[in-house]
Amino acid sequence: MTPVLSKRATRGAPERRSPEARLDEAVGLAAAIDLEVVFQATVPLSEIRPATYLGTGKVEEIEGVVRAEAVDLVFFDAALSPVQQRNLEKAWSTKVVDRTALILEIFGTRARTKEGTLQVELAHLNYQRSRLVRSWTHLERQRGGFGFLGGPGETQIEADRRLIGERIVRIEKELEQVKRTRGLHRKSRKKVPYPVVALVGYTNAGKSTLFNRLTRAEVMAQDLLFATLDPTLRAVALPHGTRIILSDTVGFISELPTQLVAAFRATLEEVLEADVILHVRDISHPDTEAQAADVADVLTDLGVDPQPGGRVVEVWNKIDRLSPEEREQVANQVQRLASLDGPVPVSALTGEGTDDLLALIEQRITSDRVTVEVTLPAEDGEGLGWLYRHGEVLERSTDEAGAVHVALRLPPDRAHLVARRFGARRVHPL
Structure with a gap:
């Protein structure tokens, strides 16, 4: 895959970065998905053209580069409208992707967990739905990503709003279940201090x-x-x-x-x-x-x-x-x-x-934790285990009578639990 990178600078709100820095990041995005960069440029714009984003002269100039370098893909580090993307693809006779599409493609190849995969696919479908009718391959792809860049062995399917909408509903239901599971895991972690x-x-x-x-x-x-x-x-x-x-x-x-x-x-x-x-x-x-x-x-x-x-x-x-x-x-x-x-x-x-x-x-x-001291009978193994589960044990010793002395640190809202379980007389702030 040999992309042309086009970077823009427009008049308006001040940029946090220089055009050169933005171009470097764009090249980094391409490298993150193993694209070979054969040309890169920053394109200053006085205004954004509704039909092609760039002016006619710049479109023709890049067309010459695309033909000379036999470019497979042009990455445009900006948000293109469906019309702009379609017109540029027609003018250059090659695939054109914008910043959103490329980042989605990177995320699609990197997600490993079920939640990550579902989240990226949901984002991809919402992006495609915003484009009304585009080609998509999330059900029949043979590689990572979501088919923005094309690839061997892939089948492109025309997706209408109904099909995308149905898939979005299914993914959102699956994500809710995953989020509930994560919530349970967080709840169980909260039981451990x-x-x-x-x-x-x-x-x-x-x-x-x-x-x-x-x-x-x-x-x-x-x-x-x-x-x-x-x-x-x-x-x-x-x-x-x-x-x-x-x-x-x-x-x-x-x-x-x-x-x-x-x-x-x-x-x-x-x-x-x-x-x-x-x-x-x-x-x-x-x-x-x-x-x-x-x-x-x-x-x-x-x-x-x-x-x-x-x-x-x-x-x-x-x-x-x-x-x-x-x-x-x-x-x-x-x-x-x-x-x-x-x-x-x-x-x-x-x-x-x-x-x-x-x-x-x-x-x-x-900094805001309370340190307390608890004395337990030698036979209270269950209580000792409870302290280890609910606090951070700093010291533990056994006296001549067999009683166990434990110093532990814990959040303020847990101190009353210790007092209630082991008796207020046994809990002494250090």
């Missing part, structure tokens, strides 16, 4: 590499956009024994298709309920500030206050890529912002700074 810490960040910021570093897991971590799509959970022991559940999530991106924002909201429920949210930033990226602003926008849309000092802690990743001068600048910035409990500079690749990060997480998790 493990706080949830969620990783969020711009795609390719290094979340999965950091997740692997902290959990010693082997989640897919590659230098690709959207390397992680499905949420992954692992238990982690912090320096002083506190256990947490760490959640890795899908990476955010600017101008995420609205269909995917809605479809992946369930995936981000772990973020909504997290006790601490780690906003992982690629501090070495030239557009790190713009990426951080995009992540803040998504968090705000989800109802999460993105400002540091609340639940959000900024993690400045990839410091191993910085020059000595840049590292010094970052150190000065960190010192100025230290009062906000962050940011924490780390290298997920080398492990530098991760001990400081774990210590900060533990400090945030335990």
Whole structure:
């Protein structure tokens, strides 16, 4: 597959990124789905043409490139209307996809869990329905993705509104069942006093590499956009024994298709309920500030206050890529912002700074917890097990009479449960 990448800059609202940075990201999107880029360009526009998006001269210029390079696909890093897409395909005699279609294709090839697959297919169908009648292959495809890019052995089926609508209804019912199951899992986790810490960040910021570093897991971590799509959970022991559940999530991106924002909201429920949210930033990226602003926008849309000092802690990743001068600048910035409990500079690749990060997480998790002391008869094994299930046991000892003394830390709302079960005289705040 050999695409032409066309990147645009238009007059109007100010861009967070330079045209060159947007083009680099567009090339990254193509690379994420193994497309060979034979031509790339930024196209400045004074106005958007309703029929072809680009002006006539630019359409003819790109037509020459398409013919000279025998291009199979043109990726347009913008949202094209059905009419614009159809007219450009006719003018260039090749397949044309816009930003939404390509991101959906990437998600379609990466989703692994049932929930992820259903969510992507729902987003794909909503996208197709917005195009009235298009070709789709989700029932008969022989490869990953959703057929936007075509492929050998695929059959294209003309889908009408009724067929798409019926499939959407079925998927939504299946998703509801999956969400109920996830809800039950979250409810069962709440019975165990493990706080949830969620990783969020711009795609390719290094979340999965950091997740692997902290959990010693082997989640897919590659230098690709959207390397992680499905949420992954692992238990982690912090320096002083506190256990947490760490959640890795899908990476955010600017101008995420609205269909995917809605479809992946369930995936981000772990973020909504997290006790601490780690906003992982690629501090070495030239557009790190713009990426951080995009992540803040998504968090705000989800109802999460993105400002540091609340639940959000900024993690400045990839410091191993910085020059000595840049590292010094970052150190000065960190010192100025230290009062906000962050940011924490780390290298997920080398492990530098991760001990400081774990210590900060533990400090945030335990800052509002109550420490109590409980004395149990030697024969009360059931009560001892109950304490281990409902609190974080810090110390345990047995006196000469056989009584068991347990010091444990737990959320304030659980302290009364301990008092009620073991008697107020046996519970003493330390």
